[in-house]
Structure formats: structure tokens, C-alpha cells
Amino acid sequence: MKKESYRLAMSEAQHAPEGQVIEGRYRVVSRIADGGMATVYQAVDERLGRTVAIKIMHTQLAQGPQRDQFVERFHREARSAAAIANPHIVQVYDTGEFDGLDFLVMEYVHGVNLRYEMNQQVTFSVRETLRIVGETLDGLASAHRAGVVHRDIKPENILLNDRGHVQITDFGLAKAVSQATLSSTGMLLGTAAYLAPEMIQHNQATPQGDLYSVGIMAWEMLAGKVPFTADNPVTLVFKHVHEDVPDITTACPGINAGVAAFLARLTARAVEDRPQDASVAFDELQQLQSNLTIDDWQYRLSAVSPAANDAADTMPGDGTRQMPLPPAPPAPPVRQNDDRTRQFNPENPNKTTVMPAQQADPEATTRLALEKNDVPANNVPASPSNGPVSGGQPKRSGKRAPVIIAVVAAIVLACAGGGGYAWWYFRGPGSYWTMPQPADLTCSDSEPCRISNIKWNAYEELLKFSNIEYEETEAFSDSVKAGNVISTDPENVGSHVSKRHHQKVKVVVSKGIKQGTVPTDILDATSANGKDPINALKRAGFDNIEQTPANDDAYSMDVPQGALLDLSVDPGATLPHNAKITVTLSQGPKPVTMPDVVGKSKDEAQQTLDALKLTVNWTEQFDDKIPQGQVISASAKTGDELHWGDSVNAVVSKGPETVTLPNYVGQKAAAAKAALEKLGFSVKISSQLTLDSSQDKKVASQDPVGGTEVRLRQEDGTPNTVTLKMYSSLFD
Numbered sequence: 001m002k003k004e005s006y007r008l009a010m011s012e013a014q015h016a017p018e019g020q021v022i023e024g025r026y027r028v029v030s031r032i033a034d035g036g037m038a039t040v041y042q043a044v045d046e047r048l049g050r051t052v053a054i055k056i057m058h059t060q061l062a063q064g065p066q067r068d069q070f071v072e073r074f075h076r077e078a079r080s081a082a083a084i085a086n087p088h089i090v091q092v093y094d095t096g097e098f099d100g101l102d103f104l105v106m107e108y109v110h111g112v113n114l115r116y117e118m119n120q121q122v123t124f125s126v127r128e129t130l131r132i133v134g135e136t137l138d139g140l141a142s143a144h145r146a147g148v149v150h151r152d153i154k155p156e157n158i159l160l161n162d163r164g165h166v167q168i169t170d171f172g173l174a175k176a177v178s179q180a181t182l183s184s185t186g187m188l189l190g191t192a193a194y195l196a197p198e199m200i201q202h203n204q205a206t207p208q209g210d211l212y213s214v215g216i217m218a219w220e221m222l223a224g225k226v227p228f229t230a231d232n233p234v235t236l237v238f239k240h241v242h243e244d245v246p247d248i249t250t251a252c253p254g255i256n257a258g259v260a261a262f263l264a265r266l267t268a269r270a271v272e273d274r275p276q277d278a279s280v281a282f283d284e285l286q287q288l289q290s291n292l293t294i295d296d297w298q299y300r301l302s303a304v305s306p307a308a309n310d311a312a313d314t315m316p317g318d319g320t321r322q323m324p325l326p327p328a329p330p331a332p333p334v335r336q337n338d339d340r341t342r343q344f345n346p347e348n349p350n351k352t353t354v355m356p357a358q359q360a361d362p363e364a365t366t367r368l369a370l371e372k373n374d375v376p377a378n379n380v381p382a383s384p385s386n387g388p389v390s391g392g393q394p395k396r397s398g399k400r401a402p403v404i405i406a407v408v409a410a411i412v413l414a415c416a417g418g419g420g421y422a423w424w425y426f427r428g429p430g431s432y433w434t435m436p437q438p439a440d441l442t443c444s445d446s447e448p449c450r451i452s453n454i455k456w457n458a459y460e461e462l463l464k465f466s467n468i469e470y471e472e473t474e475a476f477s478d479s480v481k482a483g484n485v486i487s488t489d490p491e492n493v494g495s496h497v498s499k500r501h502h503q504k505v506k507v508v509v510s511k512g513i514k515q516g517t518v519p520t521d522i523l524d525a526t527s528a529n530g531k532d533p534i535n536a537l538k539r540a541g542f543d544n545i546e547q548t549p550a551n552d553d554a555y556s557m558d559v560p561q562g563a564l565l566d567l568s569v570d571p572g573a574t575l576p577h578n579a580k581i582t583v584t585l586s587q588g589p590k591p592v593t594m595p596d597v598v599g600k601s602k603d604e605a606q607q608t609l610d611a612l613k614l615t616v617n618w619t620e621q622f623d624d625k626i627p628q629g630q631v632i633s634a635s636a637k638t639g640d641e642l643h644w645g646d647s648v649n650a651v652v653s654k655g656p657e658t659v660t661l662p663n664y665v666g667q668k669a670a671a672a673k674a675a676l677e678k679l680g681f682s683v684k685i686s687s688q689l690t691l692d693s694s695q696d697k698k699v700a701s702q703d704p705v706g707g708t709e710v711r712l713r714q715e716d717g718t719p720n721t722v723t724l725k726m727y728s729s730l731f732d
Contacts, residue, residue, distance in 0.1 A: 017041065017056065022098045026054055026105060042108060045093075051108040052093065057101045083146045088139030090159065090169040109169070110162040114155035114217070124221040125300040126259055126292070132158070133218045134285055135166035140214070140278035143171075144207045151205045153213035154194045155220070192233040193226045197241045197269050201461070207277040214281075215266025216245070223251035223301060227267075230439075234465050238439045242458050244269055256296040258288050432496035433468045435488070435505070449493040453480050456509045463505065468497055470505040478578060482512030513576040516541030520572040525563035525586075533564045533583060541577045547585060554587045557613060557645045561588030589613075589644035596638040597631050602652045605631045613644035620654045624713050628655030656711045661722065663706020669697045669726045680712045682721040697726035 017028040018041070025047050032040045038055045045052050094105035114132065124132075136158060143150060150157075150171060157170045194216045196209035220226045227245045230236040245267035248260045262284065268274050275281040435451065438459045443449030451459075456472075463470050480486045489506040490497060497503050519536050521527040529536035537545050548554070548566075559565055566584035569575060592612040597605035602618065609616045626632050635649035636642060659679055664672035673683040687697060703723040704710050711720055 017098065021046070022054065022103065023096055026052065028054065043105075045105070053106045053108045054103055055106065056098060056103040083148060084139075084142045086139050086142035088135050088166050088168060089142065090167050092171075106169075107167075109159045109167050111160045111164075111167075114158035114160060114166075114221075117160060118155055118221065123224040123301045125298060126222070126256065127297040129218055129221045130259070130285065130289060132160075132166055132221070133214060134282065134289075136168060136214055136217075137211075137278045137282040137285060139166065139168045140207075140210050141282050143168075144210070144277040144279065149205050149207055150210050151199070153210050153217065155217055158217070192236045193220075193228065195237055195240055196271075198271050200237045201241050206271060208271045208274040211266050211274050211278060211281050212268075214278075215263050218263055219245065219248055219251075219267065222248055222255065222263075225251070227251075234436070234462060235439050238458055238462060241269075241461075242439065242455065252299070252301045255299050256292060258291060259296070262288050431500050432498050433466060435490055435493055435495045435497060436462050436466050436468075437493040438462065441493070443493055450491050451488045451493060452485060452491075454485050456483055456485050456507070459485060460507075468505055469502070470507050472507050472509055474509050474511045476512065476514035476577075477510040478513055480510040482510055484510050486510050513578065514541060515574050516577050517574045518542075518567075518569055518571050518581075522571050523564055523567065525560050530563055531560075532562070533567075533585070537581060537583070542575070542579070542581055544578045544580045546580060546582045548582060550587055552590070554584060555590035555644065556586045557589050559586035559588075561586055589646075591641055591643050594634070594636040594638055594640040594642055594648070597634055597650065598638075599626070600631050601629050602631060605650060605652075609648060609650075612642070614642060615645065615647045617647060617649045619649065619651050621651055622655065622657040623653040624656045624711075624715050624717055626653040626655075628653055656713065656715075658709050658711050661702075661704055661706055661708045661710045664699045664702050664724065665706065667699055669699050669724055672699050672702075672724055676722050676724075680719055681710075682719040684721050684723040685726060686723065687726045699724050700727040701725040 018030060019028065021027045022043070025045060026043045027046055029042045029044060032042050032053065034040075038057050041054045041056065043052050043054045044050070090109060091107040092104055093107070096103055096105075136153070140150060140153070148171070150168065152170060153168075157168060159167045159169055161167055194213040196206075196212035198204050198206060199209050216226060228236055228239040228243070230239060245264070248263050249255055249257075252260075265284070266274060266281065275284060437443060437449065438451065438454040439462075440458065441449065441451065441454050460470070460472075475486060477486050486508040488508070497505055516537075517540055519529040519540060522529045522533050522536055524530040534545060534547070554565060556565055563586050564583060565586045566582075568582035569579070575581075590613070592614065594614075595608050595612070597608060600608070606616060621632065623632055630653050632651040632653045634651075636646075642648070659681075662675070664675070669685055673685060676683045702725070710722070713719055
């Protein structure tokens with residue numbers, strides 16, 4: 001590996017242009033900076049007599065299989081910057097080719113980049129922060145008006161000239177808004193600590209994405225740290241996607257609320273919650289500045305300055321917290337157009353990140369590793385959450401990535417060339433993936449970390465980023481909310497997933513609590529569901545049904561036994577299967593005992609039977625013994641068991657039957673007797689002196705007399721007697 005890096009370095013040295021004149025015009029003076037894609041030199045434009053910066057593509061890129069892509073990036077940077085006229089944008093003057101290597105001629109900036117100032121000062125005052133943010137927004141506003149988004153705003157690309165003013169550089173990632181996607185080559189470019197959520201999640205670059213990066217940069221300037229940190233870039237970018245940027249007041253207590261609100265607007269997760277573009281954001285910043293007091297302007301979080309050997313760097317209006325930080329490495333005077341594409345270093349989350357969107361290009365990854373004198377990335381499998389692994393074991397907290405890479409390299413060397421590689425590829429770390437740790441899962445080192453109850457959409461993207469194949473199924477769960485993972489197979493963080501056997505991770509995703517719908521006709525006692533409501537609810541999927549105990553309130557004259565009297569939920573409602581449903585079932589008509597009503601008055605008997613909810617059918621009849629209005633008899637015997645609503649036939653006495661006795665005096669006795677017997681009377685006839693027995697006799701008198709109300713029968717039922725007295729006349 002060292003030999004290869006040395007060979008590449010020698011190749012670059014052979015093409016070193018110091019002292020040469022390019023295109024008869026640009027005399028190269030000295031090297032300024034090296035990047036992953038190009039080297040930047042200071043040069044003099046002898047035609048115009050001015051100092052310029054020349055960016056020359058690396059030889060290995062110009063001769064590699066992806067030359068066209070890198071050349072296009074060079075040209076895109078030239079076109080993007082040339083289309084923007086703004087003092088806060090580093091200008092591109094010319095482009096061309098030198099010894100087969102493409103180059104750009106740019107404005108030379110005397111100064112340092114913002115990263116260097118951050119390392120020196122640690123924190124900035126509100127005044128200095130808003131000044132740099134304002135000038136950055138002013139430059140981006142011109143870019144956005146020209147239809148260009150930068151896509152890689154970070155402190156390394158913000159140059160501060162010798163007058164302290166901002167000049168934005170490195171438009172190599174910039175694209176026209178109409179063409180802006182995160183990458184056309186399948187590689188995730190940009191800096192993990194500053195990437196906007198939509199760039200990561202939807203592969204879409206927008207003007208609002210530039211504003212998000214500016215907001216993160218301002219947050220870091222004020223707080224002395226970025227809002228999100230992680231051990232690896234995958235976890236870091238997922239925090240940007242799935243977590244809100246913390247309010248700056250959590251790191252800078254006492255800072256002006258308007259400043260905090262402005263930063264919150266720039267760093268809102270939703271694109272639509274940010275300003276439309278840099279012009280709108282710049283206007284909002286100017287409005288904010290007009291309302292700040294002197295104390296607001298002077299606010300600065302106290303921090304230990306590494307440049308001052310841990311001496312506190314304070315200003316009037318400082319915050320109250322001390323933030324000791326380790327000494328920062330010195331930065332070069334200027335990192336102009338430093339467009340290096342770097343692997344992530346956990347010790348410095350501000351480095352540019354390269355991650356595979358689907359399947360990394362092995363050749364490109366190897367080339368990238370060679371540039372860093374590292375083991376090729378495709379020979380060192382990495383867990384997106386745990387970092388590089390050795391022997392399949394997850395990275396332990398506190399161990400640095402370079403140490404692990406060195407261990408892996410030692411193992412590969414110890415295994416002696418091809419045989420060692422075969423072991424690594426077929427049996428070792430190259431033969432499996434490692435189950436990554438979800439960002440929203442906390443693990444303990446003392447026990448296995450089971451992957452469960454974490455957001456599936458986030459973990460699915462993590463699996464995709466890790467190139468791990470999976471199969472998704474869904475299931476109901478009472479404890480895991482919808483959209484979260486119930487279980488995985490393998491089930492623990494750090495478990496191995498075989499590459500050789502094309503193993504797929506089996507993921508069970510929760511559909512939430514199983515739902516059931518209450519039958520709409522369950523209260524209809526004539527329907528099938530209404531006749532058997534408990535089983536109807538069970539068939540609908542409910543399993544927490546509680547029946548109230550039977551009591552007097554459960555009886556009903558109208559609702560048949562077994563049908564519902566009351567239900568604690570509405571028919572047709574959709575509820576969790578384990579929702580408590582209380583039912584009150586009808587016991588039907590209540591059983592009652594037939595009371596003794598014979599001899600009672602009709603009214604008294606009616607009240608007694610009504611109280612028992614019995615229906616009475618009354619009839620009347622004459623009775624020689626029972627007085628009028630009293631009950632003679634009932635169809636149910638005293639003590640019989642009846643039920644509410646049953647019918648009882650009862651007979652009430654009309655009293656003894658009476659007749660108004662006709663007056664038969666003067667009528668023939670035989671006819672009078674026959675008429676009285678027909679009425680039901682017994683007739684007794686007595687006669688006076690009779691001269692001629694054959695002569696028809698007439699009634700002389702009667703007892704009782706005619707017109708009298710007379711009972712037909714005695715109490716014992718025998719007919720009453722009417723006595724007729726007759727007489728005869730000699731002259732009849």
C-alpha cells in the first residue's frame with residue numbers, strides 16, 4: 001500500500017508545474033493546497049499582471065476510468081462560478097488543459113478559510129457570526145438568482161480574505177436548480193455535518209439546502225460545535241433526517257431569541273419551513289439585525305481558546321459556560337477550492353463524506369483509499385453505526401477508526417497475500433455484513449442489543465446505505481406502534497448477515513394494534529349479530545369483552561333474552577382489538593309470582609297486577625254472593641310463576657242479577673205465571689172464592705208489587721218467589 005501511494009506521489013511530482021508557464025500566460029509560483037481531486041497553485045497571470053490561483057486535476061483521475069465525470073465537474077465549477085457576479089463569490093477566470101490535465105484559473109484570495117478561524121477562536125460573537133452569515137447569504141443570493149445551488153456549503157469553502165470579508169469557493173458540486181440532484185454518479189458527496197435532510201433522504205438539492213448548511217455553520221460558530229455528532233457518517237446524516245436541530249439556546253443560554261428563531265428557520269427539517277432562497281433569508285436577517293441591542297450583538301459563549309493555551313477568551317456580553325476543547329491542528333494560510341472527497345474521520349466530523357447510495361464502485365473506493373494511504377475501503381467492511389469492524393465484532397466505544405484499520409491491515413498482511421485474502425473474503429469480515437445500530441436505539445455493552453421498536457423508515461434507509469438486503473413483512477403488535485420494527489432476523493446489533501449465501505435480513509414491521517369494527521346491526525335484536533352479540537364482537541376481532549352481572553336492570557319486556565340492552569361503544573366504531581367493551585345482555589321478561597286478587601276490588605287488583613307488569617283482560621258477570629266490583633276469579637292461580645308482559649284473565653262481579661218486576665195485576669194468572677218463570681222467578685199462586693173452577697182467573701194482586709227491583713236469586717242460587725193472588729167474578 002505504501003509503495004502504491006509513493007508511486008502516485010512520484011507521478012504527481014513528475015508533473016509538478018512550479019516554475020512552468022501554462023499556455024504562455026500563467027507562471028506557476030508555488031503549491032497552495034492539495035485536494036482529493038486537484039492541487040491548487042499560486043500563479044501569476046503575466047498578461048494582466050495579477051496573482052491568480054490555478055486548480056490542476058490529479059494525474060490519476062485524469063488517466064482513470066472516471067475521467068469524464070471529473071472533467072465534467074471541473075467544467076461545471078467553471079460554468080457555475082462564471083454565471084455569478086458577486087464580490088462574495090470566488091471568480092473563475094479561465095479553463096484549459098495542461099499536459100493532459102484539466103485546470104481552472106481562479107481569483108486568488110489572500111486570507112484563510114472559516115475552518116481555520118473556528119479552530120483559532122472556537123466560538124464567535126453574534127456580531128461576527130451574523131456578519132459572516134450575511135455575506136455568505138449575499139453571495140448565495142446571486143447564485144440562486146442565477147439558478148445555481150452550491151450543494152457543499154461548509155467552513156472549508158468559506159474563505160475570509162485579508163479584509164475579513166467572505167468569498168465562497170468550490171462550486172464543483174454546484175448544479176442548475178432544474179438539474180439538481182444529490183449526485184449523478186451514485187456517490188453521496190458533501191459534508192456529513194452540514195448536509196440538508198432532503199439531500200440525504202430524497203437525493204434532491206435545493207436553494208433551501210444551501211440555507212440549511214449556512215444555518216448549521218452559524219450554529220457551530222456560536223456554540224463551538226456542530227449540533228449533531230456521531231461515530232460514523234451514516235448515523236450523523238440520519239440524525240439530520242430524523243431529528244430536529246436543537247435550539248441554539250440549548251448551547252448558548254441567554255442568546256437573543258430572534259437570533260435563535262432565525263437559526264431555527266434556516267435549519268428547519270422541512271424544506272417548506274425554510275426561506276425560499278438566500279435572497280429571502282438575507283432580507284429576514286437584515287430585519288433581525290435592526291432589532292438587536294448592543295448586548296445582543298456582543299453575546300458570545302465563553303470558551304477556552306486552544307490558541308491561547310486554555311486562557312478564556314471573553315468579550316462583554318459573553319455567555320456563562322466554559323467549553324474546554326482540545327488543541328486544534330494548525331490550518332494552512334488558505335484552503336482555496338479544497339474540493340477533496342474524503343472518507344469520514346470520527347475525530348473530525350467536518351470532513352467531506354463519501355458513501356455508497358446503493359453499491360459502491362470498488363475501483364473508485366480503492367482509488368479513494370489509495371489517495372489516503374489507507375487499506376482499500378472495499379477490503380475493510382464497515383457498519384454504518386459501529387464503524388469499521390475486525391473479525392465481525394462491533395466497534396467498541398473509545399477506539400479510533402485508524403487503529404481498527406491498522407489491525408485489519410495487519411491481519412491481511414499476516415495471512416500472506418492471496419491465501420489471506422481468500423480467508424478474509426470467504427470466511428472473514430469480507431464474507432458478511434454486520435447488522436448496524438439504529439440511530440434511535442440505545443445499546444448496553446453488557447448484554448446483546450436487540451433491534452426492536454425503532455423507526456422502520458429510518459432503519460430501512462440505513463440497511464440500504466449498508467447494502468444489506470432485507471425482506472419486509474408486517475404484523476400487528478400491541479406494544480410496538482405502527483411503522484416501527486417489531487423484530488429482525490438476525491435480531492441483534494453486530495450480528496452477521498452472510499454475503500456468500502445471499503442472506504437477507506427478515507424484518508417484521510408493526511401495523512400497530514389490530515383493529516376491529518363493531519357490527520352496525522348489533523343492537524338489532526332481530527339480526528343474527530343482535531341475537532348473539534358477544535360472539536359477534538369476537539368474530540369482529542375484539543377480545544376484551546366484559547359482561548355486566550345480571551340484576552333487576554337487566555330484565556326487559558321489549559328486548560329478548562340474550563340480546564343487547566346496553567353497549568359501551570357505538571355500533572360501526574373501529575377500535576383496537578383489546579379495547580374494553582362493556583355489554584349488558586337482556587335477561588328477557590322478569591319472572592313474577594301471581595298474587596291473590598280474588599275478592600279484591602277491581603281497582604286494587606289492577607294496581608297489584610300492573611306493578612308486576614302483567615297484562616289483565618277484564619270480564620264481568622253477575623254473582624249472587626260476591627258484591628259488585630270485587631274480583632270473582634282469575635285465569636292464573638295464586639302462586640303461579642308468570643313473567644312480565646304475561647296476560648291474566650280476571651272476572652269481576654257485577655253483583656246479584658235483578659229485574660224490575662212487571663205489574664201483572666189484572667192479567668190472566670196463567671200468562672203472568674209463565675212470564676215470571678221465564679224471567680227466572682219461582683211463582684206462587686193463591687186464589688180467592690171461586691164459583692166456577694173452570695172459569696179463567698185473573699191476578700188480583702202480586703208480591704212484590706209491580707215496579708219493584710227484585711233479585712232473581714237468593715245467595716244460595718235458588719230463584720226468588722213472586723206470589724200472585726187471583727180472584728173470579730160471577731159476571732166474567
